[in-house]
Amino acid sequence: xxxxxxxxxxQFDHFYRGGDRIGKLRNGPGGPMRPExxxxxxxxxxxxxxxxxxxxxxxxxLRDAIAREPHAWLGAVHCEKFGVSTEVLVKLLDPAQRxxxxxxxxxxxxxxxxxxxxxxxxxxxxLEAPAGSGVGLGFDQVHTKSDVQSMIKARDSRALIxxxxxxxxxxxxxxxxxxxxPHAIDEGIFVLxxxxxxxxxxxxxxxxxxxxxxxDGHLGLGFDTVLDALDYQPLGASRIAELVTRGGLSAQSxxxxxxxxxxxxxxxxxxxxxxxxxxxxxxxxxxxxGTGEIQFENAPTIAVKRGDAVLIPWSAGASHLVGARGVxxxxxxx
Numbered sequence: 001x002x003x004x005x006x007x008x009x010x011q012f013d014h015f016y017r018g019g020d021r022i023g024k025l026r027n028g029p030g031g032p033m034r035p036e037x038x039x040x041x042x043x044x045x046x047x048x049x050x051x052x053x054x055x056x057x058x059x060x061x062l063r064d065a066i067a068r069e070p071h072a073w074l075g076a077v078h079c080e081k082f083g084v085s086t087e088v089l090v091k092l093l094d095p096a097q098r099x100x101x102x103x104x105x106x107x108x109x110x111x112x113x114x115x116x117x118x119x120x121x122x123x124x125x126x127l128e129a130p131a132g133s134g135v136g137l138g139f140d141q142v143h144t145k146s147d148v149q150s151m152i153k154a155r156d157s158r159a160l161i162x163x164x165x166x167x168x169x170x171x172x173x174x175x176x177x178x179x180x181x182p183h184a185i186d187e188g189i190f191v192l193x194x195x196x197x198x199x200x201x202x203x204x205x206x207x208x209x210x211x212x213x214x215x216d217g218h219l220g221l222g223f224d225t226v227l228d229a230l231d232y233q234p235l236g237a238s239r240i241a242e243l244v245t246r247g248g249l250s251a252q253s254x255x256x257x258x259x260x261x262x263x264x265x266x267x268x269x270x271x272x273x274x275x276x277x278x279x280x281x282x283x284x285x286x287x288x289x290g291t292g293e294i295q296f297e298n299a300p301t302i303a304v305k306r307g308d309a310v311l312i313p314w315s316a317g318a319s320h321l322v323g324a325r326g327v328x329x330x331x332x333x334x
Contacts, residue, residue, distance in 0.1 A: 001069070001072060001315065002065065002069050002072035002073045002313035002314075002315045002316075003299055003300075003313065003315075003316070004294070004296060004299050004302055004310060004311060004312050004313065004316045004319075005056060005057055005302075005310070005311055006057070006302065006304075006308050006309065006310060006311075007039060007040060007054060007056075007057075007284075007309040007310070007311050008055065008057060009022075009023075009026045009027065009028030009029065009037060010028075010037055010038050010039065010041060010052075010053075010054045010055070011023075011028050011029055011030070011031075011034045011036065011037045012034065012036075012045075012051055012052070013033045013034060014033060014034070014035055014036055015206075015209050015210045015211035016033075016035055016095055016096075016097055016099060016100075016209050016210070017032050017033065017035060017095070017096040017097045018030070018031065018032060018033065018034050018035025018036070018094045018095065018096050019035070019094045019095075019096045019188075019190075020094075021094045021128070021190050022034070022035075022036070022037050022092050022094045024307075025092070025306070025307045026092070026307050026309065027307060032096070033210070035093060035094050035095050035096065036091055036092065036093055036094075037091060037092040038052050038054065038089065038090070038091050039054065039090040039091065039092065039284055039286065039309050040054050040062060040086070040090055040284040040309070040311050041053055041054040041062070041089055041090070041197075042054070042062055042063040042066060042085070042086055042089075042197065043089045043197040043198060043199060044199065045199050046198075046199040046200060046201075046219070047220075052199065056311075062311070066084055066086070067084055070083075070084045071314075072313055072314065072315040073282060073313045073314060073315070074086065074282050074313075074314055074331075075280070075281060075282070075314035075334070077334040078281070078282065078314070078331065078334050081334055082331070085117070085118075085197060086197060086282060086331060087118075087196075087197060087266065087331035087332055088194055088195070088196075088197060088265075088266040088284075088329060088330065088331050088332075089194070089195050089196070089197040089198075090192070090193070090194055090284050090286075090329045091191075091192070091193040091194075091195070092190075092191070092192060092193070092286075093124075093185070093189075093190070093191040093193055094190050094191075095185060095187055095188070095189065096187060096188070097187050097208065097209075098161075098184060098185070098186055098187045099184050099185040100157075100184065100203055100204070100205045100206055100209055101136065101157075101160040101161055101163075101164065101182055101183070101184045101203075101204045101205050102182070102183070102184070102201050102202055102203045102204055102205075103179075103180060103181060103182045103183065103201075103202050103204070103229070103230055103231075104119060104120030104121070104122065104177075104179050104180070104198075104200050104201055104202065105119050105120065105179060105180065105200055105202070105219075105226070105229035106119035106120075106121070106178075106179035106180055106229065107119040107179070107196075109179075109228070109229040110198065110200060113219075113221055113225065113226075114200070114219065114221075116198060116200075118196040118197055118198045119179040119196055119198065119200065120179055120195055120196050120198050120199075120200045120201070121176070121177065121178050121179045121195065121196055121265045122176075122177045122193055122194065122195035122196070123174060123175060123176045123177060123193065123194050123195070123258055123262055123265075123266070123268070124174065124175045124177070124185070124191045124192070124193050125172075125173075125174045125191065125192040125193070125194075125248070125249070125257055125268060125327060126169045126170065126171055126172060126173045126174070126175075126189060126190070126191060127171065127190040127191065127192055127249075127288070128171060128188075128189070128190035129169050129170055129171055129173075129188070129189045129190070130186075130188045130189070132168065133168070133169060133186040133187075133188060133189050134166050134167050134168040134169050134186055135166075135167055135169055135175065135183065135184065135185050135186065135189070136161060136164030136165065136166055136167075136182070136183055136184040136185075137164065137165055137167055137175065137177065137181065137183050137235065137240065137243070138164065138165050138181050138182060138183070138231070138233075138234055138235035138240075139163055139164060139165070139182060139231075139232065139233070139234050140163060140164060140165045140166075140234055141163075141234055142232060142233055142234065143163065143232045144232060145227050145228075145230075145232065147232075148204065148227060148230065148232070149223065149224075149227065151163070151204070151205075152204055152205070152213075152223060155205070155207055156205075157205040157207050157208075160182075160204050160205050161184060161205075163182075164182060164183070164184060165234060165235065165240070167240070167244065169189065170246070170247070171249060172246065172247040172248050172249035172250055173244065173245065173246050173247065173248075174244070174245045174248055174257040174258050174268070175243060175244050176242075176243040176244075176258055176259065176261055176262045177243070178231075178243070179196075179229075180229055180230055180231035181231050181235070182204065182230065182231070192268075192286060192327060192329075194262075194265075194266045194268055194329050195266070196265060196266075200219060201219075202217060202218055202219060202226050202227075202229070202230070203216075203217035203218075204217075242259055242261050243259065243261060245257065245258060245259055248270055249270060249288070249327075251270045251272060252272060253272055254269055254270065254271055254272060254276050254277075255269065255270055256268070256269055257269065257270055257327065263332060263333060264332050264333075265332055266329065266330065266331060266332055267329070267330045267331070267332065267333070268327055268328065268329050268330070269327070269328045269330075270325070270326075270327060271285070271321045271325065271326055271327070271328050272325050273290070273292065273321060273322060273323055273324065273325055274322055274323070276320065276321040277318065277319075277320050278312075278318060278319045278320065278321070278328060279318055280297070280314055280316070280317045280318050280319075281312075281314050281330060281331075282312065282313060282314050282330065282331060283312040283328050283329060283330045284309060284310070284311060284312065284328070284329045284330075285304075285308075285309070285310040285312060285321070285326050285327070285328045285329075286308075286309050286326050286327050286329070287304045287305060287306055287307065287308045287309075287310070287324045287325070287326040288306060288325055288326050288327065289306055289324060289325040289326070290305070290306065290323055290324040290325055291303075291304065291305040291306070291323060291324055292304055292305075292321065292322045292323020292324035293321075293322050293323065293324075294310060294319055294320070294321050294322070295319060295320045295322065296312075296316040296317060296318075296319045297316065297317030297318045297319065298315060298316050298317035299315075299316040299317070304321075304324050304326075305324065306324070
């Protein structure tokens with residue numbers, strides 16, 4: 001039967017360099033080419049069959065456990081709307097080099113060209129950030145497809161990074177990144193990321209990264225096709241205001257970390273100890289501060305501490321976090 005449990009670490013090699021913060025936080029292996037952890041993942045790396053999937057403490061793949069008992073894990077209402085998909089992929093990112101300018105296709109494009117049910121809208125919750133660091137989010141002026149093709153062909157990384165709207169970030173900021181939006185993240189920013197459950201990235205640059213973008217940067221579709229999924233319009237100040245919230249990790253009561261623009265994709269709430277009651281539903285809690293316990297209506301209490309990731313099935317019922325603080329990641333509303 002589906003039960004809440006503490007998830008083991010789930011890291012593997014990527015094409016960009018990572019630091020040691022995930023290993024320290026999650027008691028995982030870390031390492032210079034392991035800049036990500038996929039937490040409670042039922043999503044594989046693009047083009048692979050197993051890599052990326054999370055295991056339960058008994059060694060079973062979470063994907064297989066959910067397929068066997070979908071109503072217990074996800075709830076009948078969720079299954080009626082979304083099937084056996086959790087609808088969310090949760091990650092930690094610890095880049096030791098600036099992430100390249102890249103973007104992700106939306107659901108319509110992914111369905112048409114890749115026969116997938118999801119695109120990749122994502123969001124970042126900033127856990128740590130060096131002073132003055134920031135992200136690039138959308139072009140700062142209108143570009144054309146030929147403009148971008150020229151920068152890719154010329155391998156002009158400087159022009160690509162300078163083409164983005166720069167937003168400085170601090171601990172606790174949360175940023176929704178709509179599919180199609182070009183973006184980049186500065187070196188040294190530690191991120192908790194929520195996204196649609198795919199691994200779809202299009203690289204616009206790759207100089208200095210352990211990847212050949214000419215081969216692996218366009219999802220096997222070729223740049224001429226995949227660039228049709230890119231948003232060439234700047235977001236503008238009013239739209240950015242809808243995508244960015246500030247300082248949510250310091251909240252003294254339970255609150256949403258994203259604006260309502262994220263609700264149809266995923267949800268994240270800051271849980272603040274004694275005030276944090278949680279309705280029944282699938283979720284992943286990452287404990288960021290302190291020690292305490294999470295009490296469940298239909299399951300045994302679990303002691304938690306900083307760095308623990310708690311996998312919560314619908315069948316556990318309502319729950320209550322006591323003492324510790326953390327972020328609860330959940331699917332969109334049923």
